Amino acid sequence: MPTPSEHKTVQSRILAYAGAIGWAVVPREEAEKRRAGFPTRHSLHQCNGGQECPPSVSPNSPLSLFFDDLLDAKVREFNPRYSEAEGALLGQFRHFHADIYGNREFVEHLRNRGKFFDHEEKRERDLILIDYDNPERNVYEVTEEWAYHNGHYGTREDIVFLVNGIPVLVIECKNASKDEAIALGIDQIRRYHRETPKLFVSQQLFTATDAIGFSYGATWNIVRRNIFEWKDGAPGHLETKVKSFCAIPQVLAFLKEYIVFAEKDEELNKYILRQHQTGAVDATVRRALDPERSRGLIWHTQGSGKTFTMIKAAELLFRAPGADKPTILLMIDRNELEDQMLKNLAALGLGNLEHATSITRLNKLLRDDYRGIIVTMIHKFRDMPAGINTRPNIYVLIDEAHRTTGGDLGNYLMAGLPNASYIGFTGTPVDKTLYGKGTFKTFGCEDDKGYLHKYSIADSIEDGTTLPLYYQLAPNDLLVPHETLEKEFLSLAEAEGVADIEELNRILDRAVNLKNFLKGRERIKFVAQFVAGHYLTNVEPLGYKAFLVGVDREACALYKQALDQFLPSDYSRVVYTGNNNDSVLLKKFHLDQNQERQIRKSFGKLGEQPKILIVTEKLLTGFDAPLLYAMYLDKPMRDHTLLQAIARVNRPYENEAQEMVKPHGFVLDFVGIFDKLERALAFDSKEINAVVKDIKLLKSLFRNKMETIAPEYLGLVGQNFNDRDIDNLIEHFRDPERRKALFREYKEIEMLYEIISPDEFLRPFIDSYTTLSAIYDVVRKAYTKRIQVDREFQRKTSRLVQEHIGSYGIAEVQQVVAIDSNxxxxxxARSGGKTTKVIxxxxxxxxxxxxxxxxxxxxxxxxxxxxxxxxxxxxxxxxxxxxxxxxxxxxxxxxxxxxxxxxxxxxxxxxxxxxxxxxxxxxxxxxxxxxxxxxxxxxxxxxxxxxxxxxxxxxxxxxxxxxxxxxxxxxxxxxxxxxxxxxxxx
Incomplete structure (x- = not known):
């Protein structure tokens, strides 16, 4: 039976579904005529002595990236005073840079922030391209095989959606019967960006689908960690996904609201808000405008884009007609976030924006009834007069609400703005000790389950927003004695539910015996030696970086001195806040702002020093460095502070050039906190199970797979990989389903090996694992084409295979021969069976x-x-x-x-x-x-x-x-x- 074609299984179905939800389907031939340009838009032109020229070869057809006539007509309809000549606007668009900056400029036009000159009134006016207030006035079309050639490369996009003649969304379709179908589709999108970037000046969104999966992302951001699966219906429900993702209101919302540009480390980036983010934004705006309720708690786990969610909620709330010229306070808890928050807000084009840099300034803005967005910090509310502003349309969005509104500061805030609405955002769940009080009581009192919106740790890991975490206990002789840890930390009631690291430090200051043990000079030397050895063996070969967390600043300084005995001095740097009264030892590692900024920046870059940061308080909250893989934890923590700290290592990272895809985060516990996990993290058990797992569990899983699954594959090789073995493998895995099963099982086993290795536990399995890797290598080389999102081997396995593969004498699968008369x-004449010869x-x-x-x-x-x-x-x-x-x-x-x-x-x-x-x-x-x-x-x-x-x-x-x-x-x-x-x- 012939396999279904790409067009029949996916492309034609998407066109049909799009037509059912209001998109007019334009046949390819008609689309090509309409792209012919202004000179030939009414009729065929004449050529070759009066003979009609076929529309498919009209001189202008390869040039136009729009439906020129429709775009011009809608511009004149929406802008009655627009009087430029035909084609003038298209000419302007063609001069946009074919890069992310040109794309950002086009987004501004799609949001009706472009300008045209009103010659009659001698002034500029906003240029309306899309009518968002009256969406029925727009024209929504979809077509297929959208071809474009730039003189160097040609591209043909499968499906393109257009609004008022402007392409805004492209879908790449693949046949589900192909291996890595969606990965191939995304790889094509990448190629289109490289070869024909002009296409992506106007196009804002892309998807790739094989009728089972449905991945989406924003153009100009095509790294894997920013490509997501659209969640609506079970896998394979293509109709449901198309009709929700491509719904006209949804596409308009993406264009108008949910595409965000932001600068990070002086580089422009583009993001699309994901479903959990847009859901929280909608919920925030609805709750803020609800006359009956004025509280809400949003838990979006660490690393899931909470900052952008807050910014977008503030923007939409500010512009909401029902808000009636509101005041919105964006409250953050760290100085370093203020500048970034202000830059991102300014990028949205908001004019009404203030930075309350002092208590006096904040009081003045509220007393003067300022209308707009105010960025401030919670401590600026200290001693604020009660009732400083009693207006009800004041909306307070509070970051890290689990710690910023505790104690007197929260009282000052709510007394000063008694009629305001308060929406708390937190990156950690409410712990068991706080149900019915604290954050939960303040913000979650008006929702049955406590949360206005929730995106849990398990959700985040499933979506790939964050990575799973694994921990391992250090050798027993380096762990804190259990009695000391229990008496001076775990059993203390005041240590339960601690959300602020400064409060944690005050508790630890009283734990004299505990701190003395942790900072014992001999122990610090042994721990430093262990950390150095582990980093060089386990972490550096993968290309990643690490944190060493000391109990206090003195411990950090001591660790730096000890670590320099085992590693080059430029491998590590200490980052903490210095004081004028510090000792000579502490002052030795003081940093000014520029030095600290440079260290942060260099730490986040592959191949640059430092490789290890020694910290105790700074950088344990809010610092995102995807290259950070390992945390050497030598500071007692629990609940929120522990969760926030270990979340530093759960950020996804990939580097195509180096073929690196970070598989997980890793914590090596020198305290013994994770030995009492249920007490260290007092959250719901289902959340804890998603947070961090003991590496012992992975060893059991690896053993199980190597003993129950691997033998089936190992049995296929009987002659030490001679020609007959190779031919048998290629024939056996001729069935695509068998190959998929092998690839799936092997990648799971490989991941386990990468996490566990090196470890003496693996010694009995090395030979079998190497043979299994060789089998995978043979089958992969025979049947797959390498693509960017697919990796051959991870780093440790790659070294293992390189060291041992020669001993097998494996016949080369890809014995390429010259194609000539011989x-x-x-x-x-070659040995080997016909199957190998075919390949x-x-x-x-x-x-x-x-x-x-x-x-x-x-x-x-x-x-x-x-x-x-x-x-x-x-x-x-x-x-x-x-x-x-x-x-x-x-x-x-x-x-x-x-x-x-x-x-x-x-x-x-x-x-x-x-x-x-x-x-x-x-x-x-x-x-x-x-x-x-x-x-x-x-x-x-x-x-x-x-x-x-x-x-x-x-x-x-x-x-x-x-x-x-x-x-x-x-x-x-x-x-x-x-x-x-x-x-x-x-």
């Missing part, structure tokens, strides 16, 4: 097509070889039949070389000639020479839009003179240029 003889021939044809990519014959042959491969894998073709077809391809290619030489044709002319013969076009030789002359006439067709258009026109009419079937001719020309463009791209 190929068939070489293949027949090697396919790989060889693919390689020569890449190496000699200017030869369209080889590109076409590689496509036919791929078709043979797909037929072979689906068992529509036997091994012998597949081998015979590939041999025929080799013979045909040799025959064409001879005929080409005999006729004296160059490669291009002969390729055109053979194409025309195959299509039964009369006078093929004469027509091919005419086409060759056209290519000579336009030598820069690969780089020039104008020459490309003229060349296509001449090629089309050379063929059209021998056939009056325009559709057929257009198809021949499209396929001809597709192969030529593909050859150029490779």
């Amino acid at each position: 190929t068939i003889a070489v293949i027949n 090697n021939l396919i790989k060889s044809i693919e390689k020569i097509a890449e190496d000699e990519s200017d030869d369209p014959f080889l590109i076409a042959m590689a496509e036919r070889a791929q078709a043979v491969k797909e037929s072979f894998e689906s068992r529509q073709t036997t091994t012998a039949e597949a081998l015979e077809k590939l041999m025929q391809e080799i013979e045909t290619d040799e025959a064409r070389k001879k005929e080409q030489a005999e006729r004296g044709f160059d490669g291009l002319t002969f390729f055109v000639y053979r194409t025309l013969l195959d299509e039964k076009i009369e006078h093929a030789e004469e027509v091919s020479r005419q086409i060759r002359e056209a290519f000579v006439e336009f030598p820069n067709w690969k780089k020039s839009d104008r020459e490309m258009r003229e060349l296509r026109k001449k090629v089309t009419f050379a063929i059209y003179a021998q056939s009056d079937d325009l559709d057929r001719v257009t198809g021949i020309v499209d396929n001809l240029f597709r192969l030529l463009e593909k050859a150029n791209r490779i």
Whole structure:
């Protein structure tokens, strides 16, 4: 049975679903006519002595990235005073930079913040492109096969959605039967960005789907950690996902509200708010405007984008008609967040924005009834007069509400603004000790389950927003004695539910015996030696960085001195707040603001020093460094402070160039806190189970998989990987479902190995694991094409395989042979079965097509070889039949070389000639020479839009003179240029 095509299984269905929710489906041919540009928009133009020129080769059709007529008409409808000439706006758009900055500029226009000059009134006006207030006035269209060529590269997007003639959303469709289908789709989106960036000046969103998964993201941000799965319905419910994600109100909301640009480390980034973020924003605005309720608690776990959620909620609330010129206080708890918060708010284009830098300034703004957004900190409310502003449309959004509103400061705040609405945001759940009081009572009192909106740790890990955490206890002789830890920390009532690290420090200051043990000079030396060894063996080989958390500032200084005995001094730096009265030892590691800023920046960069930061308070909250992988914990913590601290290591990280994908975060506990996990983290058990796991559990899981799953695969190799073994493996895994099962199981086992290694526990499994890795390597090389989002091996496994693979004497799966007159003889003479020969021939044809990519014959042959491969894998073709077809391809290619030489044709002319013969076009030789002359006439067709258009026109009419079937001719020309463009791209 033939496999379903990409178009039938996905593309056509999406078009149908889009049509059902209000998008007008525009056939490809009609779309191409409408992209022809202003000179030909009403009729076909004349060319070649009065003959009508086919619309598919209209000179302007490759240029336009819009439906020009519709865009111009809607601009004039929405802007009655707009009087520029036709095409003026499109010309302006074409001058936007083809990068993220041009994309940001286009977003501003899509949000109606562009400008045009009103010549009658001699002033600027806002340029309206989309009517968000009356969405029925807009035109919503969808089309397929959206082709574009920039003179160097050609791109054809599967499905494009347009609003008022402007492409805003692209969907890349893949067949679910292909391995890594969505990954391939996303890889194509990446290629489009590299090769035809002009497409993504106006396009804001992309999705990739295989009818089972539905991944989405924002253009110009195509790293894996920022590509998400749309959650609406079970996997495979394509109709549900399309009708929710592509719903007209949803697309308009994305365009108008939920795409955010922000600078980080002087680099512009683009983000799309995810479903949990938009849900919280909507809930916040609704609650704030609810006349009956004025409290709400939002728990979005650490690292899930809480800051952007708050900023967007503040913006929408400020602009909400029902808010009636409100005052919005954005309250944060750290100085370093203020500047970033202000920059991000300013980027939204908000004019009414104030920074309350002092208590006096905050009091004045509230007393003067300021309307707008105020960024401030909770301590600025100290001693604030009661009732300083009693207006009800004051909305207070409070970051880290579990600690910022405790005690007197919260009382001052709520007494000063008695009628305000308060929405608390927290990155940690409410712990068991606080239900019915504190944060829960203050903010969660008006919701049945305590939360206005919730995005839990488990949700975050499932979505890939954050990574799972694993812990390991240090050797017993380095752990704090249990009695001391229990008496001076765990059993103290005042240590329960502590949310503020300064309060934690005060508790620890009274734990004299505990601190003396932790800072014992001999112990510090042994811990430093252990940390150095563990980092060099376990962490540095992966490319990641680490925190060493000391009990106080003195401990940090002592650890720095000790660590320098075992590691180069530039490996580590100390970061803490210095005081004028500090000892000589503490002052030795004081930093000024510039030094600290540079250390933070360098720590976040791959390959730069320092690799280890020694901290005790600073950086344990709010510091995001995705390269941070390991935390060496030597400070007693619990509940909120512990959760916040270990969350530093759970940020996803990937680096395509280095093939790094961070699998998890790791905590090595030198205190013994995790030995009493249920007391250290007094939250609901289902939350704790998602937070952090003992590495012992992973060892049990690894053992189970190696003893129950691995033997099935290991049994497939009986001759130490000789030719017969290789052939058997390739034949066995010919079934795509078997391959998927192997890849899935192996990647789980590999991940476990990477987490556990190095560890003596693994010694009995090394041989079997290496053999399993070799089996995976053979099958992967035989059947998959490497793509950016797929990794061969993780780093530790890669080293292991490199060290041991030679001992197996594995026959090379990809024994590439030269494609020439000797190929068939070489293949027949080689050892190995027919299955391996099929794979090697396919790989060889693919390689020569890449190496000699200017030869369209080889590109076409590689496509036919791929078709043979797909037929072979689906068992529509036997091994012998597949081998015979590939041999025929080799013979045909040799025959064409001879005929080409005999006729004296160059490669291009002969390729055109053979194409025309195959299509039964009369006078093929004469027509091919005419086409060759056209290519000579336009030598820069690969780089020039104008020459490309003229060349296509001449090629089309050379063929059209021998056939009056325009559709057929257009198809021949499209396929001809597709192969030529593909050859150029490779």
